Amino acid sequence: MFPADLLYTKDHEWIRAAGDGTAVVGITHYAQEALGDVVFVDLPEVGATIGQGEEFGTVESVKTVSELNLPAAGEVLAVNETLADHPEAVNEDPYGAGWMVKVRLSGGLDGLLDPTAYAALVSAESH
């Protein structure tokens, strides 16, 4: 539930740095479970520059809507176009097919949680 190669935010986004200055971002298993069935993901324009912790989109489920905040500052290189027709991928495969944006990092990965710290946060929130 907490893949080891990711870093996490307190708001339940994840980021996977590729090592070439780019990274992929999505929401966690815990987040998709809390949202329930996802019906729409509003994603930014390719080329947008977004700061760390700033909103890059929203995710709508049947019962609620949640802001998406970028875990690290960067420029949007790509968005997951398949989510337009298959938003359920966020529920089914949040760390894989349900990815949301790919960014070119412009800053560091400071202030993020490692898998152990994030697991502790989820444990605290769900009890």
Add this chain to the structure above:
Amino acid sequence: MPELMKTPLNAAHRALNAKMVDFGGWDMPVQYPAGILAEHEAVRTRAGLFDVSHMGEIRVKGPGALALVEHLTPNAVSQLAIGQIHYTAFLYENGTFVDDLLVYREGEEEFLLVVNAGNCDKDFAWVQTHAPAFDCTVVNESPATGQIALQGPRSLAILQPLTQTPLEPIGYYWFTHGEVAGIKCLISRTGYTGEDGFELYCAAADAPRVWDTVMAAGTPQGLLPAGLGCRNTLRLECKMALYGHEIDDTIQALEAGLGWIVKLDKGPFIGRDALLAAKAAPAARKLVGFKTLEKRDIARDHMPVVKDGAPVGFVTSGAPSPTCGINLGLAYVPTDQAVLGGRIQIEIRGRAVEAEIIRTPFYKRAK
């Protein structure tokens, strides 16, 4: 924080891995592992089983019972036959809502009032306040009562083998007493989903056996346990009011489009004078159904309806409609804008988006 109240089916929900939420002080299942969309679809095409034991039951009995219920509600209680049910409300003197409820006529002098969970204490106090002028007893039976709703087109086929009571002859909004799985139940052909179905009232201690028996009988027919999440999308598609959304103590019965439960000629009742006055003057606002025009625009409760940037109304309920495949909502808008086919604007996170007023209910089952 006070501990959440639990229905007699709490352990059953946890055994089914339900996601539990605080619903007005009750620990209730919002969904099971299948999810809201699958549960919604099950109710529309097969069947779903809901725990609604949190609802309140107030029994009024005695020679003055009919007169008390007539006094407290705008619908014509004397027109109810024994075994019949109607939808109605408790209104304040100014015509706004204490709550909405169902009235079951159990006998010439006996009525069961089924009220919203979150309002039950307030409702019970309201009935008690007015009861002394009438010769009757008022009992809050909620803690002792379990309630289970079986909803969907296969409800009758699932339930009939479990009871000797012939279900087919029970009309919509009628009820009878019988046994389900050997357990005494009030069997009511009602629901909050727009589908055929039954609501079963039993002793709280018996509720788990009724639940387990119906689940076991229904599962081979595609029955799913169904949570409050789909209960909301199902009722919204049918434009059924939800207290705290379409109706509350700031909204008058006629504004809410509930004129059909208000029988002004039945004689005096609380709120009648205000409603007579309201009927004489055109309402300033009206509840309408709308759809947003873009897939990304999902209106949610409390979002403002705007015109030229200024708020003129508000959304009471909004969600993507699983059955209709579009984003629906209900909103109060100025009467001059409440025109079928007309456009309104809803402010979603700072952005004014277009919506079209459309016919309600959004969904109606084929008879």
